Amino acid sequence: MDVDLPADLPGREELLARELAYSQDLQRSGAWRHLWRIAGQYSNLSVFDVADNDALHDLLWNLPLFPFMRIDVTPLAHHPSSID
Numbered sequence: 275m276d277v278d279l280p281a282d283l284p285g286r287e288e289l290l291a292r293e294l295a296y297s298q299d300l301q302r303s304g305a306w307r308h309l310w311r312i313a314g315q316y317s318n319l320s321v322f323d324v325a326d327n328d329a330l331h332d333l334l335w336n337l338p339l340f341p342f343m344r345i346d347v348t349p350l351a352h353h354p355s356s357i358d
């Protein structure tokens with residue numbers, strides 16, 4: 275996810291607070307398994323564990339920052355050599 279949030283956006287701090295709460299709720303529920311900052315960029319690399327594409331779509335669509343994001347989605351499958 276690449277974020278392009280205008281610095282002077284009205285309500286910016288409230289939007290960021292909602293994003294924080296939304297993402298942390300999903301992390302606690304296990305749906306948002308990993309959240310990493312891409313060093314040097316206002317971007318993250320995330321791993322989601324959701325039932326299907328519709329659930330992923332809903333999760334992403336409801337991100338408070340969604341209107342200010344560019345999101346690339348890469349489906350992952352279990353690797354046969356993984357010990358997890």
Ligand SMILES: O=C(O)C[C@H]1C=CC(=O)O1
Nearest residue numbers: 277293294297316317318
């Ligand atoms: O900061 C970001 O990368 C955007 C977004 C993802 C989680 C969150 O709290 O904000």
